[in-house]
Amino acid sequence: MKTSIAIIGIGNLGSALLKGIVSSGEFKEAAIYATKRQSVTEQKKGYILTNNIEAVKKAQVVILAVQPGQLHGLAEEIKDYITEKHTIVSTLTGVSIDKLKSFFGQNLAIIRAMPNTATAVNESMTCIASNGNAKPSKAIAEKIFSTVGATLEIDESLMQAATVLGASGVAFWLRIIRAAMQGGIQMGFDAPESLAIVAQVCKGASSLLQQAHKHPEAEIDRVTTPKGCTITGLNEMEHAGLSSALIKGLLASYDKINEIRDEVV
Ligand SMILES: NC(=O)c1ccc[n+]([C@@H]2O[C@H](COP(=O)([O-])OP(=O)(O)OC[C@H]3O[C@@H](n4cnc5c(N)ncnc54)[C@H](OP(=O)(O)O)[C@@H]3O)[C@@H](O)[C@H]2O)c1
Known part of the structure; x- marks a missing residue:
């Protein structure tokens, strides 16, 4: 699939996703960027482990995989570089699409994904909800999370239950x-x-x-x-x-x- 993906935050979830995306073979033609705040000493072949702004500028799909409490700081840093060409995919527990719009822009394509820790063994169940603007990019999000398990599209009102x-x-x-x-x-x-x-x-x-x-x-x-x-x-x-x-x-x-x-x- 030809696209460009930035994973912001490669902790437990972000690194499992990175591994899934890279090893699935589905994204051979995609450019993949992954960022982390500390200890970025490694320059892996094929991805750039670099700063958030650089990753956001290069990507079409921006996956947020930081802790909810880290969103404020991150949003301050990248919001001016998020444009309508981007799709935001948030994995943050308890952060609504409306809240994300208030951080990044009202007309953005926003997708919420709720995976689980079995992403580490490609056996996650990921529930995915999106707003109207995200229709064209929903398929990409599903493909991304399919690399680490099963997916199910749900209405955002069911995200807490999911x-x-x-x-x-x-x-x-x-x-x-x-x-x-x-x-x-x-x-x-x-x-x-x-x-x-x-x-x-x-x-x-x-x-x-x-x-x-x-x-x-x-x-x-x-x-x-x-x-x-x-x-x-x-x-x-x-x-x-x-x-x-x-x-x-x-x-x-x-x-x-x-x-x-x-x-x-
Ligand atoms: N783990 C799961 O299976 C799971 C399931 C459902 C939902 N979630 C959601 O997914 C998110 C991530 O969970 P997690 O378990 O992967 O957390 P985690 O292990 O704490 O990972 C968060 C990562 O974000 C990085 N980070 C923090 N601020 C950053 C910034 N400004 N720029 C770049 N990177 C930054 C941290 O890097 P540093 O170490 O360098 O600070 C860390 O590597 C959470 O919001 C959680 O609610 C996770």
Whole structure:
């Protein structure tokens, strides 16, 4: 794809994106620039690790991958160099398109993307929302985030929910995995064995939904023999509030993100 992309901020997310974009082969013809505030000693072949203004001037797509609290300073630095030829792609949690417009310009093409930490292993779920001006560049954003996992286009009004379900979701599932691991250890497996079993079982359960397009409850029915051990265990978990605890946790997280939305920048 012929385009030019600047990633501003190559921390956890920015560097995973850079790696995804470069290794996917989809952007062989693109010019890619990546910037970082400190320790820019490296001059990688093919990209210029340089200052923000230089990167912005050269790029059509500017991906913001700094912390929300760093946006003010960054905007002050680059806003005069952002023009209507640019598309801004923001990964910043809790920063609305309206807020970004107030920093960079009202008529800009602005896209918000909410990936998760599994970008590091190309297994992110990235929810993408955009304003009307961004229509022509939506496909580029989808292609960029497809290099690090799956994407889903959503309405911006669902961005907070996407943050809870898709980004915080990684932590929720990891805690469930850890709990299952502890159960495995109590039954006699050592920790690495228990983790190997639980992680693969999770992956398999997920693949039944994603690859075989099964409904979760239909797959549960296939495992629950009448009077058997699976239904006994499942019902015990439900008596202890498994589904309810998950839904309540998600909604508490959603309430919290809505409460802190306007405090992030
Ligand atoms: N990590 C994820 O998977 C994930 C998921 C969803 C959303 N997000 C969002 O993505 C953003 C980045 O997250 P992260 O985890 O990658 O954070 P991070 O590891 O702290 O990375 C931020 C990077 O931005 C750089 N930076 C700060 N100010 C800069 C400036 N003025 N110019 C150039 N670079 C600058 C920092 O460089 P220095 O070290 O040189 O200061 C650092 O490398 C956040 O807004 C977060 O909400 C991240």
